[in-house]
Amino acid sequence: KQEVTQIPAALSVPEGENLVLNCSFTDSAIYNLQWFRQDPGKGLTSLLLIQSSQREQTSGRLNASLDKSSGRSTLYIAASQPGDSATYLCAVNHDRGSTLGRLYFGRGTQLTVWP
Amino acid sequence: DGGITQSPKYLFRKEGQNVTLSCEQNLNHDAMYWYRQDPGQGLRLIYYSQIVNDFQKGDIAEGYSVSREKKESFPLTVTSAQKNPTAFYLCASRGTGIYNEQFFGPGTRLTVL
Numbered sequence: 653k654q655e656v657t658q659i660p661a662a663l664s665v666p667e668g669e670n671l672v673l674n675c676s677f678t679d680s681a682i683y684n685l686q687w688f689r690q691d692p693g694k695g696l697t698s699l700l701l702i703q704s705s706q707r708e709q710t711s712g713r714l715n716a717s718l719d720k721s722s723g724r725s726t727l728y729i730a731a732s733q734p735g736d737s738a739t740y741l742c743a744v745n746h747d748r749g750s751t752l753g754r755l756y757f758g759r760g761t762q763l764t765v766w767p
Numbered sequence: 768d769g770g771i772t773q774s775p776k777y778l779f780r781k782e783g784q785n786v787t788l789s790c791e792q793n794l795n796h797d798a799m800y801w802y803r804q805d806p807g808q809g810l811r812l813i814y815y816s817q818i819v820n821d822f823q824k825g826d827i828a829e830g831y832s833v834s835r836e837k838k839e840s841f842p843l844t845v846t847s848a849q850k851n852p853t854a855f856y857l858c859a860s861r862g863t864g865i866y867n868e869q870f871f872g873p874g875t876r877l878t879v880l
Binding site for chain 1: 798800809812815817825
């Protein structure tokens with residue numbers, strides 16, 4: 653069964669720092685990996701989607717990389733701002749058998765950026 | 768605006784009652800999903816549907832039921848058999864093709880009184 657782990661569980665930094673959030677998964681048979689943002693009491697907002705054939709994706713101050721063979725992804729946030737404070741979730745789209753298309757989620761990294 | 772709507776935002780249930788959570792999407796997506804989120808845990812899959820009139824159990828389907836009579840709608844019923852239903856419920860959808868990303872609704876918070 654696919655298992656997804658996110659490190660660290662929580663992170664508190666001053667504004668302006670560059671950040672790296674880590675995600676690892678146990679089964680490299682994935683179609684893609686998605687990073688999401690969740691604000692308290694809200695749904696998930698998709699940030700970046702990396703297909704299994706890609707190495708990285710960028711959107712504004714966010715950059716996500718994928719090393720499928722080693723089962724790792726990182727989300728890099730440049731010049732962090734207080735508005736970046738949220739929980740960041742990593743999810744992999746598994747590609748084995750009857751589980752086609754479903755996502756397996758990590759528990760998230762709770763990020764606090766203080767002014 | 769295209770998107771996923773969930774209603775109600777907050778729901779209170781007495782023990783022994785069945786309740787139904789609504790999920791509607793106007794994205795023309797084939798696949799729809801229901802997840803449960805508890806504090807300190809990752810999202811867990813309850814049910815998913817790849818196409819109308821077809822759905823499969825996820826990891827924690829016991830005490831839940833779904834239907835998929837229309838492409839746009841995927842309601843979730845929380846039955847009295849679900850022993851600990853207090854949680855945040857999230858609905859998601861995905862377009863045709865295994866490579867597409869999933870989009871999520873705003874969620875429904877269910878509390879058992």
